[in-house]
Amino acid sequence: MQATQQTIPVQLTTRFSSTGAIWIKLGVLYLLVGVGLGIMMGASEDFTxxxxxAHINLLGWATMALAGLTYAVFPEAGRSKLAQIHFWLANVSLPVMAVSLALILTGTRQALPALVISEMLAALGIITFAINLFLNLGNRQA
Ligand code: HEM
Structure with a gap:
């Protein structure tokens, strides 16, 4: 017996809010920097x-883009005050963290306070993200 092909109607018109766009655009900039650094490490065979x-790619691209996608799917969370606080904590802390970590790895120990403070700010950003999702994820409104 031959199986007949069935057409399953699929809703292709789902629209996501543009709330998360800035997160994704910044994420892809971090990806360009992170990948550029990876290529430089490979070419120079210096993996210091x-x-x-790893942090630029994972915090800058993976985490940032995922936050953007989450905020696009749940614009109520993306438009909240907590999302704004999260945005600034994430985007101020990561460049400082990347530069101070690079300085420490190349022998400038004086950069340690900047690294510690930026790491704490980054962690605070993640905590803000978590609180935002727990408070605002229920209210999906396109
Ligand atoms: C063209 C793109 C990329 C290039 C050329 C590249 C290059 C490299 C190189 C040369 C290393 C060091 C390997 C070693 O020590 O043996 C490395 C490690 C690593 N990369 Fe990439 N990478 C790329 C993309 C990415 C992306 C997109 C991510 C994450 C989203 C990522 C995450 C990591 C991690 C987690 C490590 C290990 C770090 C560690 O052990 O401390 N990379 N990569």
Missing amino acids: LRPVH
């Missing part, structure tokens, strides 16, 4: 800045 590369 490996943790900088």
Whole structure:
């Protein structure tokens, strides 16, 4: 017996809010920097800045773009005051963290306070993100 092909109607018109767009655009900029650093490490065979590369790619691209997608799907959370606080904490802390970590790895120990403070700010950003999602994820409104 031959199986007949069935057409399953699929809703292709789902629209996401543009709330998360700025997060995704910044994320892809971090990805360009992170990948550029990776290529430089590979070409020079000097892997000293490996943790900088990993943090730019994972916090800058993966985490940032995922936050953007989450805020696009849940614009109520994306438009909240907590999202604004999260945005600034994430985007102020990461460049400082990347530069101070690079300085420490290349021998400038004086950069340690900047690294500690930027790491704390980054963690605060993640905590803000978590609180925002727990408070505002229920209210999906396109
Ligand atoms: C063209 C793109 C990329 C290039 C050329 C590249 C290059 C490199 C190189 C040369 C290393 C060091 C390997 C070693 O020490 O043996 C490395 C490590 C690593 N990369 Fe990439 N990478 C790329 C993209 C990415 C992306 C997109 C991510 C994450 C989203 C990522 C995450 C990591 C992590 C987690 C490590 C290990 C860090 C560590 O051990 O401290 N990389 N990469």
